[in-house]
Amino acid sequence: MKRREFLTTAAVAGAVGTVAKTASAQEVTHRIGVAIPSATHGFMGGLNFHAQDTINRVKETYPQLDFVLATAGDASKMVNDIEDMVATRDIDALVVLPFESEPLTSPVQAVAEQGIWVTVVDRGLSVPGIEDLYVAGDNPGFGRVAGEYFRENLTSGQKIVVLRGIPTTLDNERVDAFTAALDGSGVEILDMQHGNWNRDDAFNVMQDFLSKYSEIDAVWAADDDMAIGVMEAIAQAGRTEEMWIVGGAGMKEIIGRIRDGDPQLPVNVTYPPAQISSAIEMTALGLVSATPVSGRFIIGSQLVTPENAADFYFPDSPF
Numbered sequence: 678m679k680r681r682e683f684l685t686t687a688a689v690a691g692a693v694g695t696v697a698k699t700a701s702a703q704e705v706t707h708r709i710g711v712a713i714p715s716a717t718h719g720f721m722g723g724l725n726f727h728a729q730d731t732i733n734r735v736k737e738t739y740p741q742l743d744f745v746l747a748t749a750g751d752a753s754k755m756v757n758d759i760e761d762m763v764a765t766r767d768i769d770a771l772v773v774l775p776f777e778s779e780p781l782t783s784p785v786q787a788v789a790e791q792g793i794w795v796t797v798v799d800r801g802l803s804v805p806g807i808e809d810l811y812v813a814g815d816n817p818g819f820g821r822v823a824g825e826y827f828r829e830n831l832t833s834g835q836k837i838v839v840l841r842g843i844p845t846t847l848d849n850e851r852v853d854a855f856t857a858a859l860d861g862s863g864v865e866i867l868d869m870q871h872g873n874w875n876r877d878d879a880f881n882v883m884q885d886f887l888s889k890y891s892e893i894d895a896v897w898a899a900d901d902d903m904a905i906g907v908m909e910a911i912a913q914a915g916r917t918e919e920m921w922i923v924g925g926a927g928m929k930e931i932i933g934r935i936r937d938g939d940p941q942l943p944v945n946v947t948y949p950p951a952q953i954s955s956a957i958e959m960t961a962l963g964l965v966s967a968t969p970v971s972g973r974f975i976i977g978s979q980l981v982t983p984e985n986a987a988d989f990y991f992p993d994s995p996f
Contacts, residue, residue: 706741706742706743707741707742707743707769707770707964707965708742708743708744708745708766708767708768708769708770709742709743709744709745709768709769709770709771709772709957709960709961709964710744710745710747710759710762710763710766710768710770710771710772710773711728711732711744711745711746711747711771711772711773711957712747712749712755712758712759712762712771712772712773712774713725713728713746713747713748713749713773713774713798713953714748714749714750714755714774714776715748715749715750716748717750717875718874718875718876718902719901719902719926719928719996720874720900720901720902720926720928720948720950720996721950722995722996723950723951723994723995723996724774724950724951724952724953725748726950726995726996727950727951727953727954728746728953728954728957729746730954731953731954731957731958732744732746732957735957735958735961739961739965741965742961742964742965745762745766745768747759747761747762749776751776752775752776752777752780752781753780755773755775755776755781756780756781756784759771759773759784759785759788760784763788763791763793768793769793769794769964770793770794770795770796770960770963770964771785771788771793771794771795771796772796772798772953772956772957772960773785773795773796773797773798774797774798774799774800774953775797775799775800775801775802775845776800776843777800777843777844777845778800778801778802778803778844778845778846778847779803779844781802782802782803782804782807785797785802785807785808786802786804786807789807789808789809794809794810794960794963794964795807795808795809795810796808796809796810796811796812796956796959796960797810797811797812798811798812798813798952798953798956799812799813799814799847799952799953800813800843800845800846800847801813801845801846801847802846803846809971810956810959810960810963810970810971810972810973810974811972811973811974812952812953812955812956812959812973812974812975812976813847813952813974813975813976814947814948814949814952814975814976814977814978815975815976815977815978816847816850816851816854817850817851817853817854818854818977818978819851819854819925819946819948819978820850820851820852820853820854820855820856820858820899821854821855821857821858822946822978822979822980823855823858823897823899823923823925823946824854824855824856824857824858824859825858826923826943826944826980827855827858827859827862827864827895827897827923828858828859828862828864830895830943831862831864831894831895832863832864833862833863833864834863834864834865835864835865835894835895836864836865836866836867836890836892836893836894837864837865837866837867837893837894837895837896837897838866838867838868838869838883838886838890838893838896838897839852839855839866839868839869839870839896839897839899840869840870840871840872840879840882840883840896840897840898840899840900840903840907841869841870841871841872841899842871842872842873842874842899842900842903843871843873843874844871851899852869852899855897855899867886867890867893868886868889868890870882870885870886872898872900872903872906872907874900874902874903875902875903875906876902876903876905876906876909877906878903878906879898879900879902879903879904879905879906879907879910880906880907880909880910881906881910883896883906883907883910883911884910884913884914887910887911887914887916893916893919893920894919894920895920895921895922895923896911896920896921896922896923897923898922898923898924898925899923899924899925900924900925900926901924901925901926901927901928901930901931901945902924902928903924904922904923904924904925904931904942905924905930905931907922908922908941917941921940921941921942921943922941922942923942923943923944923945923946924942924945924946925945925946925947925948926945926946926947926948926949926950926996927945927947927948927949927981927989927996928996929990929991929992929994929996931945932945932981932986932989932990933986933990935981935982935983935986936983936986936987936990937983938983943982943983944980944981944982945980945981945986945989946978946979946980946981947978947979947981947989948978949976950996952976955974955976956974959974
């Protein structure tokens with residue numbers, strides 16, 4: 678289905694009666710491709726869980742919809758998955774969370790140029806405006822909320838290190854907002870390195886930081902998986918009492934420790950993996966109804982503290 682047909686079909690569907698729509702639903706199948714990274718760490722584990730759960734739920738509600746779900750451990754496989762969805766599965770819409778921004782931009786642009794609806798989730802593409810719908814957490818807000826906490830709880834001259842994620846537009850947005858929030862505070866950023874939202878990578882980066890810097894007052898890990906790797910490195914170095922850590926995304930293990938008053942983990946910043954559910958549901962709604970779904974849908978970031986942590990603790994969550 679071409680992009681112009683996406684809205685045309687939706688408008689026609691909205692104009693017909695209930696009986697006609699029900700009959701049509703049994704005859705017409707639209708296919709949505711969903712391309713996401715593999716569950717290589719906690720956040721992506723939660724996102725994979727929510728993606729599959731949402732697909733199952735949406736298929737029950739709209740039997741006229743079909744889905745192709747592909748997970749990838751690297752950018753090359755994701756590109757191949759998307760090309761296969763277009764070439765052999767005849768998708769009408771694509772929901773994609775780019776493994777990395779730069780290598781996915783041209784392939785996703787090629788999909789859009791064929792008139793296929795494109796929903797981009799979380800990690801934006803390197804060229805703006807390719808997608809029809811963008812769904813994400815508030816990445817500038819994520820960095821700003823963390824930066825404001827550091828500014829308010831450190832004094833001029835104190836020193837911090839920063840672990841970045843995978844090189845993506847969203848990582849740039851987070852880091853830019855974080856550093857902007859610290860401007861003029863006198864807090865010194867000793868170093869920034871990519872931990873790639875990975876525990877092992879973060880462990881190695883933090884070991885390097887600890888060997889290079891004898892004085893570190895706090896760490897912005899910018900992700901809860903990275904925070905766990907950071908804590909392990911700090912513990913092995915025997916420097917647990919020297920610094921506190923702020924991660925992000927709301928992993929239940931981290932939220933539980935904040936709730937219990939762990940001084941090493943004073944706060945967290947939310948960034949829900951269930952945003953994939955919003956993306957899939959909104960894309961599906963655009964295919965089966967006249968509901969307008971194009972544009973940007975941004976989910977705000979909140980500061981999690983010991984006082985409100987219970988509101989963000991979900992024991993049955995996979996993340």
